Amino acid sequence: DIQMTQSPSSLSAAVGDRVTITCRASQSISxxxxxxxxxxxxxxxxxxxxxxxxxxxxxxxxxxSGSGTDFTLTISSLQPEDxxxxxxQQSYSIxxxxxxxxxxxxx
Amino acid sequence: QLQxxxxxxxxxxxxxxxxxxxxxxxxxxxxxxxxxGWIRQPPGKGLEWIGSIYYSGSTYYxxxxxxxxxxxxxxxxxQFSLKLSSVTAADTAVYYCARRGRDGYNWFDPWGxxxxxxxxS
Numbered sequence: 513d514i515q516m517t518q519s520p521s522s523l524s525a526a527v528g529d530r531v532t533i534t535c536r537a538s539q540s541i542s543x544x545x546x547x548x549x550x551x552x553x554x555x556x557x558x559x560x561x562x563x564x565x566x567x568x569x570x571x572x573x574x575x576x577s578g579s580g581t582d583f584t585l586t587i588s589s590l591q592p593e594d595x596x597x598x599x600x601q602q603s604y605s606i607x608x609x610x611x612x613x614x615x616x617x618x619x
Numbered sequence: 620q621l622q623x624x625x626x627x628x629x630x631x632x633x634x635x636x637x638x639x640x641x642x643x644x645x646x647x648x649x650x651x652x653x654x655x656g657w658i659r660q661p662p663g664k665g666l667e668w669i670g671s672i673y674y675s676g677s678t679y680y681x682x683x684x685x686x687x688x689x690x691x692x693x694x695x696x697x698q699f700s701l702k703l704s705s706v707t708a709a710d711t712a713v714y715y716c717a718r719r720g721r722d723g724y725n726w727f728d729p730w731g732x733x734x735x736x737x738x739x740s
Contacts, residue, residue: 513683543724544723544724544725546724546725546726546727548727554732555715555717555729555730555731555732555733556666556715556727556730557728557729557730558726558727558728558729561720561724561726562724562726567726567728599665599666601666601726601727603724603725603726606679606681606682607668607681607682607683608668608725609668610665610666610667610668611665612665613665
């Protein structure tokens with residue numbers, strides 16, 4: 513199985529901050545990387561697919577980059593509604609696997 | 620707007636079979652553009668993909684669960700279902716159903732609201 517490792521596991525940031533979350537795959541996955549946002553008690557929501565494609569309806573302050581083994585999710589200006597846990601998911605090979613999550617908290 | 624809704628027992632006894640159904644509304648499960656899948660999340664933990672199915676009945680399972688999992692589809696009811704046999708406390712989780720893209724990038728969107736299944740006697 514491909515292991516996905518996110519860093520940091522949690523972070524504290526203020527509204528307006530630029531936030532970057534990193535996801536590293538245990539082997540090359542090309543651009544087969546998706547990002548999700550999950551708020552407490554809610555289902556995950558797709559933000560980014562294919563490493564850098566913004567899902568329809570997702571604010572443009574979210575962006576993704578990377579290929580191979582190293583990927584980043586960037587929130588250009590953190591908004592109050594962005595405080596949540598973020599997960600990466602590799603879709604290169606079965607079993608599809610997720611990172612352990614990065615919790616973004618209010619500073 | 621496509622919506623998915625999980626249903627099934629919230630409590631299952633150890634060694635028994637967990638059975639859940641996902642009802643799809645606002646779109647046809649027989650769309651050629653998508654697969655349909657199950658993902659679970661133990662309380663306070665991360666996400667684990669269980670398996671996926673195409674409307675034709677073609678399935679893909681997580682090898683770690685394959686011996687215990689069956690996913691089926693009923694296009695007449697616009698539903699797909701999950702059965703997980705011989706459950707233990709480790710199978711306690713929120714179970715989500717979701718649509719899976721078939722464009723090669725295998726993203727999940729949208730998701731159902733999730734249903735908590737507790738394995739306990």
